[in-house]
Amino acid sequence: MTLPDPGAWGAVLAILAMALATYLCRISGVALMAFIPLTPRVRRGLAALPGSIVVATVLPLVERLGWSAALALLAAVGSMVIRRSELLALVVGMAVVSGARALGL
């Protein structure tokens, strides 16, 4: 037995499939951790996780996106050190990347 072709509903079904996949990602980390006791070791691992996610996400993206991206991120972090405002960091970072790309970096 084969399913009927998605046909005219293909795009909507594709969107719903994406939604289901995303929702499963959203709940599965929380659901899986319910089976793991929060020992001091697990707590230390979880404490190291947020910074690890940030660095593991950003570094390879910088490598892919090039020098303009590296400069922009450094400027954004510097802005956060001086004045702790995410909005200012975004403005500074976007300004640096636009400038750097305009200069052909």
Added chain:
Amino acid sequence: MSLEPLQPEPKPDVTLTLAGAALGLRRVSVLMPGVVVFAVAFGAAASAKGLSLFEAVLMSAVVYAGVAQLVAMELWRPEWSWGAIAGLALVTATVNARMVLQGASLQPWFRHYPGAVNGLHLFLFTDANWMIGTRYHAEGGRDLGVLVGAGVALWLVWVAATVPGYLLGALVADPRTSGIDLVMPIFFAAMIVPLWRGRRAAVPWVVAGLVALVTARLIEGYAFIIVGSLSGALVGALRDDTA
């Protein structure tokens, strides 16, 4: 976190208040300009790829994950087979797999709430929510209203801003020249500053970064996020300092 006695377990503070939601709204407001720009970029990409306005808004409303939506536009096609739909779902899951770890990192907070409450508010869980939640929880905050308030506000803005992006379409320049591809990396990098707890605590991050760089060379796609992050968490777990 280190100040919590290990036993007996203190009575957990299970709150979800309107005051918390208002605080969440304030915390997310500084991220809004970046989110609007991102949603407009998605709307423009969607119209360029031939989605109807309904489909673009539906995707923003039910998928509600910026990077995955932009990646999906790269893979979008006029005709869909079941195989292509399954393939798109798989790519979406790999792009969003970081959410599994983000959720796990906040589970010590969420675990005190009923499953149905978590199932509902996690529908609104995003990078922005994770950043706000991580910072708020580290400050000792425990009111889940903060995440709900931030999540609802962000969802409304995300869905609404998709529409002008779709309608203006061609007016929005290529995401690369306008720097939109850097909105998410900039917010992530900026997060390092409030997360900083000294050099020693940053050792797992360095490991995470190096492993991610190597993984990105070896495996296509976004697997580097998961492999790198888990390596960092493992180093953090195995080190023998008092947590």
